[in-house]
Amino acid sequence: MRILAICLSLATALPAFAAEPAHEAFGAVSTPAPGTPQVFGSYAKGCHAGAVLFPADGPTWAAMRLSRDRRWAQPELADFLVRLSWRAKDAGLDGLLIGDTGQARGGPMKSGHRSHQTGLDVDIWLRPLTTRPNIAEREILSSYDVVKGRKTLDEALWLKSSARAIPLAAADPAVARIFVHPVIKRALCKATKPGERPWMNKIRPWWGHDAHFHVRLACPAGSPSCKNQQPPPPGDGCGRDLDWWFTDEPYSGESKPRKDLTMADLPDACRALVSAN
Numbered sequence: 001m002r003i004l005a006i007c008l009s010l011a012t013a014l015p016a017f018a019a020e021p022a023h024e025a026f027g028a029v030s031t032p033a034p035g036t037p038q039v040f041g042s043y044a045k046g047c048h049a050g051a052v053l054f055p056a057d058g059p060t061w062a063a064m065r066l067s068r069d070r071r072w073a074q075p076e077l078a079d080f081l082v083r084l085s086w087r088a089k090d091a092g093l094d095g096l097l098i099g100d101t102g103q104a105r106g107g108p109m110k111s112g113h114r115s116h117q118t119g120l121d122v123d124i125w126l127r128p129l130t131t132r133p134n135i136a137e138r139e140i141l142s143s144y145d146v147v148k149g150r151k152t153l154d155e156a157l158w159l160k161s162s163a164r165a166i167p168l169a170a171a172d173p174a175v176a177r178i179f180v181h182p183v184i185k186r187a188l189c190k191a192t193k194p195g196e197r198p199w200m201n202k203i204r205p206w207w208g209h210d211a212h213f214h215v216r217l218a219c220p221a222g223s224p225s226c227k228n229q230q231p232p233p234p235g236d237g238c239g240r241d242l243d244w245w246f247t248d249e250p251y252s253g254e255s256k257p258r259k260d261l262t263m264a265d266l267p268d269a270c271r272a273l274v275s276a277n
Helices: 002-011 022-027 075-090 155-160 165-170 182-191 240-244 268-273
Strands: 038-042 045-049 061-063 096-098 121-125 175-180 203-205 212-217
Touching: 038 268, 045 268, 061 075, 075 096, 075 121, 075 165, 075 212, 165 175, 165 182, 165 212, 175 182, 182 203, 182 240
Parallel strands: 061 096, 175 203
Antiparallel strands: 038 045, 096 121, 121 212, 175 212
16 A cells, blocks of 8 residues: 555656656656555556566466567466466466566557556467577567458467467456457357356457457456456357457448557556656
């Protein structure tokens, strides 16, 4: 609670930051905010203190794109990744390749993600860890894009992928949601019977998740200023809701450019947090 009190007291003294693009302010900070781990705000408008740097290597994982400096996470997320990677190994994978978690103090990024702002989101590659990549390879290797076009599964890559880790992640009590391409969701639905998949409700179809699955943890205990998403709708999501993604409607119209968030768009605590020593 100490970091919350400090942030709130400092926030009123920083009006000059209000109009500044938030990705500039948070992108310029390379160290975590001191104090007890805390999450402020929501996954797409938030920040965090007390982050830990997820290790680049472990016995059952390797982190990718190290030059981005996006391996910062809340301790709960770091613990989850270790736990999941061991479960994936028990399920027959050599290990997992870990993509972005977030920045040292969270907040918006200059490129790539709209969320990943609270240390509770992570992208896990569908290319599994087989041979440990060197530093250079971590910058140039690509994951497995298991989707052909919009509606077809690449069966060969799917069988080689780390997809078997998705149900393991969804079954973890700390996980709130997992985002995958609709084709991946459909493949998981077809591979299991309704009574065998109590975790399926957490797996949500979304654009762009054809080479990785995006895991989002629920707000941890001890972070009263963290805002969870609304729970997923009832049901396993394998019926009509999923069918909609295989029509033209989700892809009709032109995508609109996203407005850059300013510091004023974030919780007051984040404005102070980005400037704290």
